[in-house]
Amino acid sequence: MSSDGKSGAESVDPEQLWLPPAEPRRGRRPSFSRQAITAAAVAVADAEGLDAVTMRRVAAEVGAGVMSLYSYAPDKETLLELMVDHVSGELTLPDPLSGDWRADLKTVARLQRAHMLRHPWLPAALSTRRVPGPNTLAFLERVLAVLRPTGLDGAAKLEVFAQITAFVAGHVAHEIAQADVTRSPERAAAEARYLAAVAADGRHPELAEALSAPGRPLTPDATFTRFLNRLVDGLDTD
Template sequence: MHEVDGTGSGSGSGSGSGSGGVDPERLWLRSGRPRRGRPPAFSREQVTAAAVALADAEGLDAVTMRQVASRVGAGVMSLYSYVPDKETLLELMVDHVSAELPAGEPLTGDWRADLKAMAHAQRALMLRHTWLPAALTARRSPGPHTLAFLEHALVALRPTGLDGGARMEVFSLLTGFVSGHVAHEAAQAAVAHAPDRAAAEARYLAAVAAEGRHPELAKVLAAPSGPLDPDATFARLLDRMVDGLDAV
């Protein structure tokens, strides 16, 4: 799910200190179970699932350590024995939902078709978890589920003949395209549900077109257009992007 550059622990076991960010070795290569003290009342997986449910219901800003602790019925301080900080929690959340991606489905051998199928799966995932594009804006270390999907994409791109670095770039480009498009879809949906704002934007663009300083824009705005079909729009733009890749 991540854009990868070619994208149980005790307290402090998932995060670096200061501005170093999350330590991927400590986060992904060690157990999620607290190392000392009483047997844990919860698992790190349960904490992560609660955070994902909270983000799905109320948005990413609602995900605080206090709110997540309340969801799992834990004290805030005890939550830190599973997840040391919110940045680590976001890493866990992204990889948690990445398990929903089809990393093990058979490939067709047609790299364009396979890449498009992956993009559609990514979009469906991001539409289910609308907070995900925002979570992906920060660089994140790929967890096991993310790596499984990356591996799937790299295998799908083998027929292109591109070297490893170029295949990583294509995967990053694909994920960035899907993430940006879904974020745009969400913004458009928000406008559609605010009639006054939509009407104000239409009046503004009509006034700009009437000034005559943007003739090409005026032609576009004057052209008849039917109702928007988000699925068809995404498929059309995806076709343009993937079919335009130089795989020689």
């Protein structure tokens, strides 16, 4: 929580962070750039997770004193805003688009998934409200163009973008967590026996029917594609 009682991204002033100053900065040329500091923070997060990103650690990475960093990012929340927008510059949609908005929206989601898997800290960083910076806004502009053929109004388009992003973030967070879990063959067999016993007890007929259905590919790519198709193909534009 910040000193003014606000927590998280609410303490970040978007005008101060993203809009250029009315007058050019005077005085001695800065020793570091905001870009370099942000890139260093991203590298730490990619390698070790968000908890490893502290002002002291980032200062050490760029060879700066901790106090000197505060003129570029006054707190970790501001640094996170910079980090999210920094990596958003990697998101590039094909140009021109296919014109099939559902196909193009699925391309958006696949790009976001690959992006979040490259930066596993992103789902957690996006779980709090973020103020979109220039790179994020550039990507959003392209996604809104994807949705133009739907005829949805502006507010609905923004909701679809938020819905897709939230789906991808949640899915990737689960995907990463599952990849981190090491299950022995014995544990997997025990779980299978347990579910078989539950399905046979007569008290869970719906579950028994679901478990008796033919299996489907469980690779991360196949699972993501099935979930994504259900979401996008089911979107109502009326």
